[in-house]
Amino acid sequence: KAGVTQTPRYLIKTRGQQVTLSCSPISGHRSVSWYQQTPGQGLQFLFEYFSETQRNKGNFPGRFSGRQFSNSRSEMNVSTLELGDSALYLCASSPTAGGSDTQYFGPGTRLTVL
Amino acid sequence: AQSVTQPDIHITVSEGASLELRCNYSYGATPYLFWYVQSPGQGLQLLLKYFSGDTLVQGIKGFEAEFKRSQSSFNLRKPSVHWSDAAEYFCAVGARVIYNQGGKLIFGQGTELSVKP
Numbered sequence: 309k310a311g312v313t314q315t316p317r318y319l320i321k322t323r324g325q326q327v328t329l330s331c332s333p334i335s336g337h338r339s340v341s342w343y344q345q346t347p348g349q350g351l352q353f354l355f356e357y358f359s360e361t362q363r364n365k366g367n368f369p370g371r372f373s374g375r376q377f378s379n380s381r382s383e384m385n386v387s388t389l390e391l392g393d394s395a396l397y398l399c400a401s402s403p404t405a406g407g408s409d410t411q412y413f414g415p416g417t418r419l420t421v422l
Numbered sequence: 423a424q425s426v427t428q429p430d431i432h433i434t435v436s437e438g439a440s441l442e443l444r445c446n447y448s449y450g451a452t453p454y455l456f457w458y459v460q461s462p463g464q465g466l467q468l469l470l471k472y473f474s475g476d477t478l479v480q481g482i483k484g485f486e487a488e489f490k491r492s493q494s495s496f497n498l499r500k501p502s503v504h505w506s507d508a509a510e511y512f513c514a515v516g517a518r519v520i521y522n523q524g525g526k527l528i529f530g531q532g533t534e535l536s537v538k539p
Contacts, residue, residue: 312465341527351512351529364526398465400527410456411516411527413466 309335312401312414320420326387329417333380333401339363340382341411342374345396354397357382358405386419394421424449426513428530435503436538443498443533445513454516455496456527457487461509469511472496483507508537 313332321327333340342354353366357376374384380401386393396418400411427446435441447453454473458466470481477489487498496513513530 343527350531351514351527353526353528356526366526400466409516410468410471412468413458415465418463 312399312412314397314399314414314417316417317415318418318420320422321389322422323389323391325389326385327389327419328383328385329397329399329419331382331384331399331401331414333382333399334412337401337403337412338380339402339405339409340376340380341400341402342382342384343398343400344368345398345416346394351398354384356405363405389421391421394419424515424517424528426515426528426530428511428513428533430533431531432534432536434536434538437505438502441498441500441503441507441535443511443513443535445496445498445530446494447496447513447515448494449515452491455487455489456514456516457481457485457496457498458512458514459509460512460532466512469498503535503537505537505539508535510534 315330339358341356343351345351355365355374356363360376371387376382396416398413398416400413402409402411425448429444456471457469459469460466469485470479472479472489480486485500489496510532512532514527517526
């Protein structure tokens, strides 16, 4: 089975722009979660989607949003980019919703905001 | 509040020596516990997990971890470290569905492991 894939792997944007990141989960997995990883804050939960519905959201501003499609693929969008949004964005998929299931991570998208 | 603490930010061990990485958690019920490893510039790879049952769990690459409820700990161990084990290790607790907290994983700050030849 193919693993979680994320595109693009690297992105460079300037302040004020917006960006869309994509995640394709493992085949058969219906839950997709997003995490932000920075040296200062570590790994922080952004949101989780299951069956096209946002199930849970972390403590991030409204500039961070996401969605999930009927094929379970997910996108996250960050609008009005700030320097502090520079991070590795990780996507994880699991068969079911909820923290009780193992989450499998993709390689991440490295976003740099200049 | 739910939290995970990895007290050691950086550990250096000699190749062939044993390893123990510490993890303490704070959670209101029996947690689901995970250890992940991350190589530079890569995503997270699952090493092992504890859901229930036997408190000593075996993982990939020769790692094991022991869940100790009385100490709220889930320490990761390996009897003999290889140079390829150098990476960053993350302990995480998973929120249970019954609390309707979705797929949230709460991570510790990570422990960076260096291996001396």
